Amino acid sequence: MLLCLTANHRNTSFDLLEKLSFGAPDAAKGLVEGSELVSGAVVLATCNRFEAYLDVPDADGTAATDRAVEAMSLASGTDPAALRDAVTILHGDAVAQHLFSVSSGLESVVVGEDEISGQVRRALQRAREVGTTSSALERLFQKATQTSRGVKSRTALGGAGRSLVRLGLELASSRVTDWAEARVLIVGTGQYAATTVTALRDRGVENLTVFSPSGRAAAFATKYGLVASTSLPDAIGASDIVITCTAYLAIEPKAIPNSSRRLIIDLGLPRNVDPAVATLPGIELLDLETISLHAPIEDLTAAADARALVGEAAAGFTADHSVEPAIVALRSHIFDILDAEIVRARSRGAGDETEAALRHLAGVFLHGPSARARELAKEGRANDFVDGLDALYNVRAAGAVELRAADAVELRASDAVELRASGAVGDLDAPRASA
Template identity: 60%
Template sequence: MLLCLTANHRIASLELLERLSVGAPAATRALVDNESFVTGAVVLATCSRFEAYLDIDEPLTAARTVAVESVLDSMAAASQVSVSELRASIAVHEGPAVAAHLFAVTSGLESVVVGEEEISGQVSRALHAARVDGTTSGDLERLFQKATHTSRGVRNRTDLHGAHRSLVRLALDLASSRVTDWTKARVLVVGTGRYAATAVGALRAQGASDIEVYSPSGRASAFAAARGIAVAQSFPLAAASADVIVTCTTDAVLHADSFTPGHRLLVIDLGLPRNVAPDVASVAGVELLDLETIRLHASLDEFQAPEHARALVCTAASEFSADLAAGPAITALRGEVHAVLEAEVARARARGADDATEAALRHLAGVLLHGPSVRIRELAAEGRIAEVASALELLHGVRAEPAAAIADDVAHSA
């Protein structure tokens, strides 16, 4: 059974998300190592959400309850927040609802800026990280791969495609009320990661050309050379002459003593954990635009999701859930057919059959399996997977344990 625990910008404070982004990933990994019923986990952490996707070994209410409480306890301890506070800011999805949620997230429909472009890459990197850590599972692999495929479909078949929406661009749009002419603005970007690269592209789209990059970890030279921008050797000196600073790094937190009082400056903090301490806003002449402020302005009509995109996500989620429910039955049927096939291939070989005969037998088995496999998926989508299991046992003598919870949920959502 699949579970998703999510704390996101709609239900959790920025402070809580910040704490989760620091401590919770390691805690989720520990669940896979220490809890026998957790067979896989993928963690998605961005500036507007923290989500733990879990593969639970048993589709039982008791296992689900234990899993949720174990995740909450581990995440709360690692993030130094109370379990009650965390529980109040966590939403739990299970079964088909997990697919519907992740597909919407990956398509940018649940982002601060609806349709943002960065989230699909973040989802892909979350799966890759789980593979490297050895925490993913077969069902989670299929879930995340289907999410990426669905995201591409949404972008190609709706007006979200090519809209160039992102949190960075929204932040710069909001900043335009303070920056009268981007072509004359001196901009300092702090950070050299993917978000910093997005920031440089968005700044250029606004017309900015006088851009420097500063890296607390010393990686600015290669980043700057690849983008044709200057390198700032000293943050205080660069900040003293900048008009706008955009921070998106994991390597530093800037405090008030890093800025020159009286110098008019707009600081845009896109980091999570935050890159700019709250006391910076008290420095004379400095205006701070952080994720919390940006989030409050993200409900503009132009950033709302089209109904067509939602419909595509719902269809993809239903298909995935039906495939997941149908999996055990299809596997059982294929196992029975392949056993017969291998016996026939061996018998044919013993009688002198050549490679062409074996290829023909294997092709015939594939053709015979195609129709029943399609029908099993159709019946799963109708919530009739238990009937499929009974039919397989009656006609073929094979047992396929239906994913009862999934089958029931698919039926109710159909």
């Protein structure tokens, strides 16, 4: 079963989200390793949301939820009770609906924002690197990526260029007389910094300097045509606007060299700027919490279209998931027959060409029923396929789902190699026991 623990800017303080963004992703490995409660975990923690997607063997999931809260709170230095109160727990079908909405930007501070889909992909990649993903989570996140692309290409949200960076600059415009004359310092060299450069140039900014606490300013400046600085106080002193978007740097009041009028936009999480900076004469500070309070009302038509696409994609994902055990059972049955027939053919002197032809034929036979099963599932008739499978072949889906998906893939890995060698892979939906 899939579970999701979610908290966001609408119902959780930025202080708690800040702590979770710093430590929670590191808890995934310990949550999965050596645990019978959690088979897989992908953690997404951004400036305005926390998401923990879990693959759990228990149909209830209560114990897995408790274990996840404990692990995430320990890793982030948060109170377990406070974290439990903050998160919403989603189960089963609701998980796909939620992730697809998140990855499409429908749950963001700025509806339709550009950055979130990349953050979702990177969360999955991180889970792959530390070994905490699972086949169920892979399918879920890959479908989420497909859905977000569809929303961007088929609705008005796609070309809006929406982002927290652009919203922050929009709010700053009332404080800036002429962007073309503004001296802007960017602190940070990551993806947000690159997005910031583009957004600033769209507004006509020409005088751009970059500082990096990690020493990457020179390379970033060369790539984007900026001026690099090696001294933060000097760079701040020479700027009218400071935009921070790095990981750990905290600009304290003592780093501000003078009290001239200056606007500071803090896009970092954890915070890059000490709130006490806002008390200095002439300093105005815009942070994520302030920016989120001024998020525009979503374009109702575009958002409605996007939500319709997300709902359709979630329904399709749920339908495929409901009928997959039956498809796996059919494949296992056909391939067992195929293996026996290949052994008999080999015993009579048949060669590689005969085996390849038999495997190709099996793939052709399986493709039609597999496609039809998914069609029936989308119509709410998955049981028709399951009952037909039982009536025709005396094959029951329950036998297929006793294997964990990862074990099934490993068990049949040799089949995928043989199918590719035979050229039949194009006719077969997936490896023979892929879940």
